[in-house]
Amino acid sequence: MIERKVDLVVIGSGPAGLAASIKAYKLGLTNQVVIEREKYLGGVLPQCIHPGFGLKYFKEELTGPEFIQRFIDKVEEIGIGTFTDTTALKISRKGEVIAVNKKLGVMKIKSKAVILATGAREKTRWDVKIPGDRPAGVFTAGLVQKLINIEGYLPGKEAVIIGSGDVGLIMARRLTLEGVKVKGVIEIMPYPGGLQRNIVQCLQDFNIPLYLSHAATEIRGRERVERIKIVKVDENLNPLKGTEKEIKCDTVIFSVGLVPENELVSEIGIEMDSNTLGPVVNDYFQTTAPFLFSCGNSLVIFDLVDYVVENAETAAEGVNFYLKKGMKKAEERKVSFNKKIKFVVPQRVTCLKDVSFYLRVKKPEEKVFLSIKEINWRKYFQKIKPNEMVKVNLKREELLKIKGEKITFKLVRKS
Amino acid sequence: MKKKIICIVCPVGCEVVITVEKGEVSVKGNKCEKGLKFAKTEALNPVRILTTTVPVKNGEIKFLPIKTSKPLPRKVLMEAMKKLAYVEVEAPVKTGQVIIKDFLVENVKVVASRRVKRV
Ligand SMILES: Cc1cc2nc3c(=O)[nH]c(=O)nc-3n(C[C@H](O)[C@H](O)[C@H](O)COP(=O)(O)OP(=O)(O)OC[C@H]3O[C@@H](n4cnc5c(N)ncnc54)[C@H](O)[C@@H]3O)c2cc1C
Numbered sequence: 001m002i003e004r005k006v007d008l009v010v011i012g013s014g015p016a017g018l019a020a021s022i023k024a025y026k027l028g029l030t031n032q033v034v035i036e037r038e039k040y041l042g043g044v045l046p047q048c049i050h051p052g053f054g055l056k057y058f059k060e061e062l063t064g065p066e067f068i069q070r071f072i073d074k075v076e077e078i079g080i081g082t083f084t085d086t087t088a089l090k091i092s093r094k095g096e097v098i099a100v101n102k103k104l105g106v107m108k109i110k111s112k113a114v115i116l117a118t119g120a121r122e123k124t125r126w127d128v129k130i131p132g133d134r135p136a137g138v139f140t141a142g143l144v145q146k147l148i149n150i151e152g153y154l155p156g157k158e159a160v161i162i163g164s165g166d167v168g169l170i171m172a173r174r175l176t177l178e179g180v181k182v183k184g185v186i187e188i189m190p191y192p193g194g195l196q197r198n199i200v201q202c203l204q205d206f207n208i209p210l211y212l213s214h215a216a217t218e219i220r221g222r223e224r225v226e227r228i229k230i231v232k233v234d235e236n237l238n239p240l241k242g243t244e245k246e247i248k249c250d251t252v253i254f255s256v257g258l259v260p261e262n263e264l265v266s267e268i269g270i271e272m273d274s275n276t277l278g279p280v281v282n283d284y285f286q287t288t289a290p291f292l293f294s295c296g297n298s299l300v301i302f303d304l305v306d307y308v309v310e311n312a313e314t315a316a317e318g319v320n321f322y323l324k325k326g327m328k329k330a331e332e333r334k335v336s337f338n339k340k341i342k343f344v345v346p347q348r349v350t351c352l353k354d355v356s357f358y359l360r361v362k363k364p365e366e367k368v369f370l371s372i373k374e375i376n377w378r379k380y381f382q383k384i385k386p387n388e389m390v391k392v393n394l395k396r397e398e399l400l401k402i403k404g405e406k407i408t409f410k411l412v413r414k415s
Numbered sequence: 416m417k418k419k420i421i422c423i424v425c426p427v428g429c430e431v432v433i434t435v436e437k438g439e440v441s442v443k444g445n446k447c448e449k450g451l452k453f454a455k456t457e458a459l460n461p462v463r464i465l466t467t468t469v470p471v472k473n474g475e476i477k478f479l480p481i482k483t484s485k486p487l488p489r490k491v492l493m494e495a496m497k498k499l500a501y502v503e504v505e506a507p508v509k510t511g512q513v514i515i516k517d518f519l520v521e522n523v524k525v526v527a528s529r530r531v532k533r534v
């Protein structure tokens with residue numbers, strides 16, 4: 001067994017992991033390792049070959065591979081130790097990471113701090129419970145993306161996509177360009193899950209039908225998928241009789257959302273947030289286990305990689321602060337919010353620095369104020385949608401105005 | 416002619432109304448200059464960046480992600496894909512390396528989106 005002693009272990013080498021690692025290195029934490037399960041660095045970005053990355057961070061529009069290449073080049077240039085083909089299996093309460101590498105076997109890494117940047121996993125057919133047969137030809141959108149862009153295989157000839165999140169929309173275009181007939185995108189909600197720009201450039205450009213307020217009810221096929229049944233739903237998502245429809249296809253692709261990947265921490269017993277499905281963190285992205293920090297999609301599902309990188313860099317600053325000065329776990333204010341809001345991250349604030357809050361609303365709203373009662377702060381939104389994460393920057397001086405132990409976000413209609 | 420389009424230049428996604436009368440183009444609803452430019456081309460001749468992959472020989476990976484350096488007219492995208500089906504490159508490849516010089520349209524290049532080491 002290989003044993004190592006380091007100051008920092010970063011688990012996951014997506015944009016979150018690499019950005020955190022580089023930032024920590026620049027702050028002087030040179031004795032660190034990055035662990036990655038896949039054969040290559042970069043997380044999901046090497047397979048996201050479309051443009052749309054880095055508008056905020058690099059001020060130019062890049063493809064996923066271009067975006068992540070800049071981080072990989074930097075990691076190689078400064079010589080950060082990376083282990084690919086290596087899966088972290090366990091983190092102990094003392095910060096020891098057990099990992100297994102295909103060639104080297106089991107590794108035991110003693111570390112003073114750990115950054116979790118394990119990304120997300122895709123929800124599947126079983127998460128949305130669609131009955132029927134169990135034929136071949138059922139995929140998730142991210143898997144199809146990997147098959148086509150990395151491995152070079154097409155999943156089938158005629159596809160139906162369930163769920164209109166951005167990943168699904170982007171795959172609708174990608175499949176069409178590769179000659180696969182995309183017969184429709186089925187969305188149960190009355191509005192699309194993905195960005196409007198993706199509806200335009202991925203569906204409308206190629207005349208792919210978008211079935212809003214439609215649910216997939218059955219997948220049929222003996223060995224391979226043969227058809228899918230869909231039905232129109234009312235505003236309470238109940239099926240409307242007489243609107244059933246069958247679509248012939250050999251491939252069904254689920255794009256029904258992502259779930260933060262946090263299996264590794266389930267044993268340590270840190271506090272989790274049931275709204276984000278990630279750990280509860282303070283504004284340094286420190287979890288309730290002081291040595292453990294979380295960032296990127298394993299903390300909360302971000303839609304923009306720019307925000308991922310930003311919060312990963314803050315997590316690295318947090319680790320540095322924790323290791324060098326010893327961050328006191330003393331004064332933290334709790335973040336709360338009203339019913340219209342789905343979550344706010346971070347869930348705690350130290351009031352030691354300026355803070356960026358990331359939040360999502362539950363439903364699309366128009367003409368609303370987002371307000372923070374305790375500091376008399378508010379911002380007007382003409383439109384606010386669940387598929388577009390809202391970012392709010394607050395200065396430390398403003399946060400220090402809070403008298404009690406709480407900071408409350410409210411979304412209210414303009415009266 | 417009157418057309419309602421959604422600006423896709425940035426994630427804000429403004430609804431832009433464009434009217435063409437006797438060759439005069441007027442645009443409403445855009446929040447910035449980029450939107451104005453986009454709406455004009457979108458109504459008359461929509462263009463898109465094309466991204467796809469091509470096989471790479473002797474590389475650390477099997478497929479190289481590529482993109483066009485400038486947007487292509489939307490109506491030639493499928494034709495472009497057919498042309499690219501016959502393209503293969505050989506490692507090593509540098510990020511930004513030009514794979515094809517004038518691709519369908521003069522001054523539109525096909526470039527590599529990442530580096531590929533030779534193995
Ligand atoms: C199809 C698609 C399209 C997108 N389009 C855009 C876009 O246009 N613009 C934009 O800004 N963003 C886009 N995004 C979002 C962006 O890609 C993500 O926000 C970002 O990749 C999240 O980064 P991450 O580092 O948190 O996670 P990931 O990139 O998922 O990286 C996590 C890494 O951790 C590794 N890992 C997990 N568990 C372990 C373990 N136990 N041991 C070792 N390693 C482990 C995984 O293998 C993976 O490499 C898109 C995402 C997808 C899927």
Ligand code: SF4
Binds near residue numbers: 422423444449
């Ligand atoms: S008009 Fe400007 S702000 Fe509006 S979507 Fe287009 S680029 Fe973005």
